[in-house]
Amino acid sequence: MACMHDHSCEDHDCSSNWSLYKHIDLSKVSALNEAVPGSVKSVFKAWEHRLNFSEGYLESNDGDPELLVFIPFTSDVKIKSISIVGGADGSSPSKMRAFINREGIDFSDAQSMQAVQEWDLAENTQGMLEYQTRYSKFQSVGNITLHFPDNFGGDTSQIHYIGFKGEATQLKRDVVATIVYELMPNPSDHKTKAEGGGGFSHVE
Secondary structure (H helix, E strand, C coil): CEEECCCCCCCCCHHHHCHHHHHECHHHCEEECECCCCHHHHHCCCHHHCCCCCCCCEEECCCCCCEEEEEEEEEEEEEEEEEEEECCCCCCECEEEEEECCCCCCHHHHHHCCCCEEEECCCCCCCCEEEECCHHHCCCEEEEEEEECCECCCCCCEEEEEEEEEEEEEEEHHHHHHHHHHHCCCHHHCCCCCCCCCCCCCCC
């Protein structure tokens, strides 16, 4: 479902609403089929800079419009909606599919796996549309993979901005991982019954 961004940002704090870009682990963001390696990182920026294309944009290889973008976060986030600003002349993506907390997805996986949600996109060159998520399914998002299988007829697909509206948790992901690790028993701390002459040789 697409919603029109139909108010003045001078009266609404849009930059704050779309601030999840600050929680993206930009060094680990990647894209498959990008024409310029690393260019995907240029599409994550503040809302007010979404139409500033001077720092580059993501474009697929010539003759192949499909793109797959992996976006990890530094803390778990809740995503309410997504905004995509595409290129002109048919190069905007026409469809978007989302996978949550799945690393290492390639095109074959994306084409065969069931997405958490799919959207039919409009040509949104001015960044005035946002696509609502099924919010209950977009809780505790550690990473999200966005699959753009096609565009509106262009030889390549172009994406100038990807924005996420939502909120982040307080705990960073590395802190959470440390806590989980500390809570897990260390087998070296427990002698097995076999070592003591018992009948079991493995600690579950």
